[in-house]
Amino acid sequence: xxxxxxxxxxxxxxxxxxxxxxxxxxxxxxxxxxxxxxxxxxxxxxxxxxxxxxxxxxxxxxxxxxxxxxxxxxxxxxxxxxxxxxxxxxxxxxxxxxxxxxxxxxxxxxxxxxxxxxxxxxxxxxxxxxxxxxxxxxxxxxxxxxxxxxxxxxxxxxxxxxxxxxxxxxxxxxxxxxxxxxxx
Numbered sequence: 288x289x290x291x292x293x294x295x296x297x298x299x300x301x302x303x304x305x306x307x308x309x310x311x312x313x314x315x316x317x318x319x320x321x322x323x324x325x326x327x328x329x330x331x332x333x334x335x336x337x338x339x340x341x342x343x344x345x346x347x348x349x350x351x352x353x354x355x356x357x358x359x360x361x362x363x364x365x366x367x368x369x370x371x372x373x374x375x376x377x378x379x380x381x382x383x384x385x386x387x388x389x390x391x392x393x394x395x396x397x398x399x400x401x402x403x404x405x406x407x408x409x410x411x412x413x414x415x416x417x418x419x420x421x422x423x424x425x426x427x428x429x430x431x432x433x434x435x436x437x438x439x440x441x442x443x444x445x446x447x448x449x450x451x452x453x454x455x456x457x458x459x460x461x462x463x464x465x466x467x468x469x470x471x
Contacts (some may be wrong), residue, residue, distance in 0.1 A: 371404035
């Protein structure tokens with residue numbers, strides 16, 4: 288997959304309270320960014336036995352984003368910055384089919400993201416220059432999922448799952464889904 292994104296924003300007035308209050312400033316803004324992404328995904332599926340299948344997936348991407356400089360009068364600005372980010376991951380799914388109308392699965396996955404370029408950000412707030420290279424430049428994301436799909440004799444399919452994720456920066460969460468579909 289190859290993708291490109293570009294945006295530009297221009298506002299002639301983002302803050303103008305001089306007339307209403309007699310204080311303040313009239314500010315405008317102009318910003319733009321462009322991004323290009325190259326991504327690859329490989330999948331593999333194999334039958335382990337008549338009731339079990341393995342599905343594996345490898346994925347990776349490389350993204351480059353150019354952020355142009357920005358300014359809001361003398362209140363806030365940033366300098367040009369080019370970010371380069373690489374992402375790679377893998378997942379393994381074991382699908383168990385105990386009967387033709389029922390399948391269950393367990394899926395484990397891991398993804399790692401690294402900021403390879405553009406770690407230094409230069410800002411100015413009220414005329415004071417700030418340069419920062421801190422932040423989360425590397426992240427690992429882990430997932431685990433359990434689910435099932437059941438096809439009833441009445442042409443209804445019920446699908447449900449429970450997914451848990453966590454990161455090396457202690458972010459975590461759980462989500463669930465359930466759906467019912469009928470064929471007419």
